[in-house]
Amino acid sequence: xxxxxxxxxNWQVEVDAAGLAWVTLDKVGESANSLSSAVMSELSLILxxxxxxxxxxxxxxxxxxxxxxxxxxxxxxxxxxxxEKGVELVRRGWQLFNRLAGVTYPTLALVRxxxxxxxxxxxxACRYLLAVDEPATRMGLPEVxxxxxxxxxxxxxxxxRIGPQAALDLMLTGKTVDARRARQLGLADDCVPLRVxxxxxxxxxxxxxxxxxxxxxxxxxxxxxxxxxxRAARKQVAKRARVxxxxxxxxxxxxxxxxxxxxxxxxxxxxxxxxxxxxRNLVRVFFMQERLKGFGKGxxxxxxxxxxxxxxxxxxxxxxxxxLRGLTVTLQDQGIERIAxxxxxxxxxxxxxxxxxxELRNAMDRLIPDPAGHGARSAxxxxxxxxxxxxxxxxxxxxxxxxxxxxxxxxxxxxxxxIEDLHGVLGNPARLVGIHFFNPVARMPLVEVVAAEGADPExxxxxxxxxxxxxxxxxxxxxxxxxxxxxxLGPYMLEAMRAVDEGLAPETxxxxxxxxxxxxxxxxxxxxxxxxxxxxxxRSLAGGDAEPPKCLRERFAAGHLGKKSGKGFYxxxxxxxxKGAAGSVPAGLAARLVKPLLDRTQQLVSDGVVAxxxxxxxxxxxxxxxxxxxxGPLNYLRSQxx
Numbered sequence: 001x002x003x004x005x006x007x008x009x010n011w012q013v014e015v016d017a018a019g020l021a022w023v024t025l026d027k028v029g030e031s032a033n034s035l036s037s038a039v040m041s042e043l044s045l046i047l048x049x050x051x052x053x054x055x056x057x058x059x060x061x062x063x064x065x066x067x068x069x070x071x072x073x074x075x076x077x078x079x080x081x082x083x084e085k086g087v088e089l090v091r092r093g094w095q096l097f098n099r100l101a102g103v104t105y106p107t108l109a110l111v112r113x114x115x116x117x118x119x120x121x122x123x124x125a126c127r128y129l130l131a132v133d134e135p136a137t138r139m140g141l142p143e144v145x146x147x148x149x150x151x152x153x154x155x156x157x158x159x160x161r162i163g164p165q166a167a168l169d170l171m172l173t174g175k176t177v178d179a180r181r182a183r184q185l186g187l188a189d190d191c192v193p194l195r196v197x198x199x200x201x202x203x204x205x206x207x208x209x210x211x212x213x214x215x216x217x218x219x220x221x222x223x224x225x226x227x228x229x230x231r232a233a234r235k236q237v238a239k240r241a242r243v244x245x246x247x248x249x250x251x252x253x254x255x256x257x258x259x260x261x262x263x264x265x266x267x268x269x270x271x272x273x274x275x276x277x278x279x280r281n282l283v284r285v286f287f288m289q290e291r292l293k294g295f296g297k298g299x300x301x302x303x304x305x306x307x308x309x310x311x312x313x314x315x316x317x318x319x320x321x322x323x324l325r326g327l328t329v330t331l332q333d334q335g336i337e338r339i340a341x342x343x344x345x346x347x348x349x350x351x352x353x354x355x356x357x358x359e360l361r362n363a364m365d366r367l368i369p370d371p372a373g374h375g376a377r378s379a380x381x382x383x384x385x386x387x388x389x390x391x392x393x394x395x396x397x398x399x400x401x402x403x404x405x406x407x408x409x410x411x412x413x414x415x416x417x418x419i420e421d422l423h424g425v426l427g428n429p430a431r432l433v434g435i436h437f438f439n440p441v442a443r444m445p446l447v448e449v450v451a452a453e454g455a456d457p458e459x460x461x462x463x464x465x466x467x468x469x470x471x472x473x474x475x476x477x478x479x480x481x482x483x484x485x486x487x488x489l490g491p492y493m494l495e496a497m498r499a500v501d502e503g504l505a506p507e508t509x510x511x512x513x514x515x516x517x518x519x520x521x522x523x524x525x526x527x528x529x530x531x532x533x534x535x536x537x538x539r540s541l542a543g544g545d546a547e548p549p550k551c552l553r554e555r556f557a558a559g560h561l562g563k564k565s566g567k568g569f570y571x572x573x574x575x576x577x578x579k580g581a582a583g584s585v586p587a588g589l590a591a592r593l594v595k596p597l598l599d600r601t602q603q604l605v606s607d608g609v610v611a612x613x614x615x616x617x618x619x620x621x622x623x624x625x626x627x628x629x630x631x632g633p634l635n636y637l638r639s640q641x642x
Contacts, residue, residue, distance in 0.1 A: 006049075008042045012063065013049075019056035020202055026063025033064050035118040036073035040096055047099060057106045057205035060126065067113025067136065069122065074146070077274075078283050086274035087267045093118060093152030094264055097125040101153070108205040110197060111188070115139045116176070121150060124157040127211065128204050131179035131188035132197050139187060140176030144248045146286055147279030147629070149263060151270065155252060156261030161211075162186045163218025164226070164256070168233045172249045180355075186214060230257035245517045245629045248273055277639070281631030288618035288632070292446075292475060296461075296468030303327060303409075303466050307370070307379035309396060313564065314413060315385030316342025317441035320349060323367040324442075325470040330368045330375025339369040349442060376404050381466055383435060385413040388536045390421060397432065398425040409462050411435040415486050416536070419452035419479040430456040433463045436483060437472075438623055439528070446622035447472040452479040475619045478609045484616065485623035487604060488633070489525070491596030493534065496522035497549035499593065504586075506569045511582035512589040517627030522593065523569045524577055527562035531555055594633075597626075601633045 004015040012024040023046060027033045050058065062068045072093070080086050100107065100122070109115070109123035112132035120139050123129050131137055141150040141158065149155065150171060159167040162185045169175070182188035189211065192200040213219065221229040230253050237249045251266075251273050259265035273279060304327060308319040311333035319331040319342065333339050346367055354360045368375065376382055382404050384396055393412065404410060411433050412422055423429035434450025447467045451460050460476070467474035477483045482490055499509050500523065510521020526534055535548060535556050547553065555568060562568030563575065570577035601616050610616045617632020630636035 008045070010039045011042050011046060013046060015055055018202070018206070020205065021050065021055035021058045023058060023060050024063045025060070025069065031064065032066040032114075033062055033069045033119070034071060034073045035069060035093070035122070036076060037092070039073075040092055044096055044099075047096075047103070050103070050105070054103075054105045057108065057202075057208070058103075058126075059108045059110055059201050059205055060122065061110040061201075062112065064113075068109070068111045068115040069119025070114055071117025071119055071142075072152075074283060074286060077146075077148070078287075080274055083267075083271040083275070086271050087264070089274075090151040090263050090270055093121065094262070097121055097153045101125040101157070106205045106208045108201055110201045111137060111139065111179075112194070112197065113137055114176075117141060117143055117150065117154075118152050121152040121154045121157070124161060125153055127208075129182075129188045130197065130201050130204055131182050131191045132194055133179045133191045134194060135178070137179040138176040139178075139182050140174065141171050142174035142176070144172060144246075144252065145174040145282065147246070147248050147276060147282035148273055149248055149252050149255060149270075151263035153261070155256045155263065158187075159222050159256060159261070161214070163214040164221045164229045165218065165232075168229065168253065168256070171252050172233060172237055186212060226257055230254075242515075242517070245627065246278060247276060248278070278629040281629055281635065284631045284635065285618075285621060285628050288614055289473065289622070291614070292473040292618055292622070293468070295449075295474045295476060296464040296466075299461060299465035299468075301462050301465050303380040303462075303469060305330070305375065305379045306381045306383065307332065307373070307375040307404075308383045308385055309333070309373065309376075309400070310385035310387075310413075311339040311342040312385070312387070314437065314439060314441070315383075316345060317439070318383060318385055318413065318437050319367060320346035321441050322470055324350065324353070324363055326366070327470070328366050328368070330370035330373075330379065332370045332373040332375070334371070336369055336371055339371065343367065343369065373403075376400055379404065379408055381409045381411065381435075381463075383411045383413055388414065388416055388533065390417055393417065393422055394425045397422060401426045401428075409433065409435075409459055409466065411463060413437055415533070416482055418481060419450055419455075423452060428456075430454055431459050433459050434477075434479065434483070435463055435467065436485075438485065444623065445473045446485070446619060447474055448477045448483050448485065448619070448623070449474050450477055450479050450483055473618075473622055475615065475623070476611065477619070480604075480607070480609045484601075484604055484610050484619045487609070488597050488600045488620055489529075489624055491600050492593065493522050493526050493529075494549065495593050495596050497526065497552050499589070500551045500569070501549050504589075505580065505583060507579050507582040508585055509589070509593070510579075512585045513593060515585065516590040516594065517629060519625040519627075526552070527568035527570055527572075527577065530562045530564055531568050532561050598633050598637050602637070605634070 006013045010027045014022045025033045107126040108128040109126045110130050113136045115123055120141055141154045143150045166185055179191040183191040233253050243250050251269055255263055263270050306322045306327050306329045308315050309332045311331050319329045323329045331339055350360055350363050382400055410431050413436055419434050423432040436448040438444035449463050464474045496509050500506055506523040510523050513521050560567045563572050566572045604610055605613050605616050613634045617634050620626045620633050621628055626633055
């Protein structure tokens with residue numbers, strides 16, 4: 001029974017008969033909670049009230065089905081234009097959460113769904129954290145992914161709670177943890193089912209027991225051995241990110257090591273980070289990602305069954321991903337012996353992701369070998385994912401057209417052929433759409449949804465909704481050779497191989513682009529894509545040249561297909577390329593290599609293959625890994641010409 005209730009614009013405060021205050025955040029006009037200045041100001045008023053009349057305990061919870069708190073208001077962050085505003089933003093959260101951490105009564109954050117950034121910093125300022133055991137519950141401090149630091153107490157309290165090694169790993173990578181892992185780490189005091197969350201929260205906060213401490217070694221690493229932990233963290237970060245490209249992770253280590261996590265002690269560092277081109281561009285990338293997530297939203301249509309034809313690396317991995325996301329998937333190829341390797345790969349991937357044996361078994365049960373192709377008749381989505389051969393694809397699509405449901409999506413995963421060249425064999429050509437995944441499927445978030453001229457709008461809507469349903473980012477593109485992503489990669493990889501033909505070592509060419517900020521060099525990328533795929537793309541990859549580069553032709557003729565065969569431009573040992581020393585990189589090499597990619601991206605926007613420059617930047621970042629700190633190829637080009 002609630003004996004007292006008070007409403008604010010964004011918060012609801014109820015004090016029950018036991019004297020417990022239940023404080024619910026339900027940000028007005030938004031589907032998800034974020035910590036805007038208005039929300040923070042009201043929280044300060046709530047704490048004022050309890051300074052005057054303290055409750056027996058205080059429990060924070062969310063009024064949103066979307067989760068606890070997504071973090072700070074990114075729109076407000078994007079508007080910071082002076083050093084003073086950046087420091088004031090940090091000061092507001094740091095002081096308010098310190099005040100919350102210092103109250104005399106016990107406090108608890110009841111976390112269901114996402115609890116990220118400033119949301120987790122609020123939860124860390126509470127004495128207890130209770131996590132609800134659901135797949136949607138995820139906790140983390142992903143500020144580094146926006147090029148900024150967790151300045152509202154996260155750099156102080158997360159290392160105190162779980163030890164600096166685990167805390168720095170989370171803060172420096174932006175990774176999140178689920179409810180069970182949070183309990184194992186000591187981030188959450190307990191992890192409970194949804195049905196008992198309120199009663200468990202009340203019991204925990206009223207018991208007011210001391211929290212368990214991290215192990216002694218972690219406490220030492222957070223104290224006298226702090227420098228040791230910082231040095232190890234810097235070495236790990238240096239393997240992934242260069243300080244000139246991504247200053248935020250290095251700033252996190254410095255602020256934790258030298259200032260106990262107090263960002264206000266280094267205001268010049270905060271200003272440099274908050275208003276850096278990297279932060280500005282990564283925030284731009286965040287909003288571009290949100291735009292991609294918006295495609296496919298609002299559709300009532302949902303797929304339940306997927307049929308994939310082709311159990312090679314791409315087809316098998318598409319099928320495995322769909323099954324992992326909860327769909328029933330039938331996988332067809334010319335015999336069970338061709339399907340078995342895909343099932344083995346799926347099992348190995350699932351074992352790394354799924355710790356519960358029953359969930360692992362259920363995922364494998366949803367991935368059904370189907371050599372005869374019976375699943376095509378009942379599927380909501382049918383995906384052709386065989387090798388890149390026009391005649392073979394047309395024959396398969398013609399066969400599928402006769403057996404699948406009239407309302408099913410018929411899709412091709414072609415990477416280089418035009419949809420118009422494939423759909424002429426169909427009774428209803430308008431139904432065929434492209435749903436183009438990238439390798440490796442489980443790691444590449446982008447999926448191109450390809451529309452041929454005259455495509456059925458409803459099929460395109462359903463295809464986009466399907467991509468959204470399986471937790472990928474849909475990018476609408478027009479049908480043209482290579483669409484967006486492969487069309488820009490082709491000239492880029494071609495120029496890299498020309499440099500090899502001119503006598504540069506593959507390692508030197510790759511190092512030039514790694515120094516530019518690419519996650520992988522273009523020659524290693526050719527190896528990963530496959531030299532056979534590069535050859536099959538032929539004129540499309542060669543940009544109209546009569547022949548692919550000599551270095552590609554010779555290796556392909558020798559049977560070296562790249563990573564999948566263990567040998568390409570590099571030899572592969574346990575899946576890793578054995579590279580020699582890069583040597584000195586010639587001046588201007590990176591600019592030379594990236595220019596064809598930039599030019600082609602501009603051309604594709606002009607040709608209408610992708611709707612606008614922002615979507616082109618998003619597609620190239622999420623489809624190729626193009627250096628995110630640049631904000632995308634066209635944004636980078638504008639910055640160079642400014």
